[in-house]
Amino acid sequence: MSKSLSKRPSKSAANAQSSNVASKRSAHQNFESEEPTIAKPMARVVAILYDGMLILALLFLVGTVLTVIGTLLTMETGSESSQAQSLPTWYQNFIMTPSFILTLVGFYGLFWRRGGQTLGMQTWRLKTVNNNGHLLTWGQSFQRIFAASLMPLIFGLIGSVIGGSRAILLTSAFLGLTFNYAFCLFNRRGLAVQDMISNTITLKMPKVEHEGLWSGFKNRKKNR
Numbered sequence: 001m002s003k004s005l006s007k008r009p010s011k012s013a014a015n016a017q018s019s020n021v022a023s024k025r026s027a028h029q030n031f032e033s034e035e036p037t038i039a040k041p042m043a044r045v046v047a048i049l050y051d052g053m054l055i056l057a058l059l060f061l062v063g064t065v066l067t068v069i070g071t072l073l074t075m076e077t078g079s080e081s082s083q084a085q086s087l088p089t090w091y092q093n094f095i096m097t098p099s100f101i102l103t104l105v106g107f108y109g110l111f112w113r114r115g116g117q118t119l120g121m122q123t124w125r126l127k128t129v130n131n132n133g134h135l136l137t138w139g140q141s142f143q144r145i146f147a148a149s150l151m152p153l154i155f156g157l158i159g160s161v162i163g164g165s166r167a168i169l170l171t172s173a174f175l176g177l178t179f180n181y182a183f184c185l186f187n188r189r190g191l192a193v194q195d196m197i198s199n200t201i202t203l204k205m206p207k208v209e210h211e212g213l214w215s216g217f218k219n220r221k222k223n224r
Helices: 001-009 011-033 041-074 089-114 119-123 137-162 166-186 192-197 215-223
Strands: 126-130 198-205
Touching: 041 089, 041 119, 041 126, 041 166, 089 137, 119 126, 137 166, 137 192, 137 198, 166 192, 192 198
Parallel strands: none
Antiparallel strands: 126 198
């Protein structure tokens, strides 16, 4: 009799277990009740900085490969490496520049089409969709990238007219990029310039409840 009683859980243990279940249910309900909101400018900028490191690495790789190919194609037979000159202007403008643009479009297009999130956006729970809430098509991805580049191009042209030096040109383009996200602070809905022009939007997604590694291991062990 005493052995059977000892196997029964005490009231305190049962109450603790029921309270844990209730807390988990309430937490799960809170996660479900959260809705996506329009992403804040700071979160967008930080995500771009995260992705920027990967994009720079890809552009560097593409540039290196194209430079080697261009050097082999344009260098005369029998020339030594010390005699190699800079690549022709036509090769830089019609081969390298379009390749860099396609790399940028391909990077964002692949991520946006698959899940609406790049690696940097996943870190900050950002997701880019169209106004209907669907993932972007290739055309919409290109349109959004062009819209994001529009203000830096305009500011860069203004900088080239004012000064013309490379430092002024880069500073002007950076100010144009900053304007894209500073616009969110003045827009009533918090939209960026590229959101409005391309009819897309970047959302801050709610947190998703994940089961911890140790908790999942213990639960699987109990269910055996």
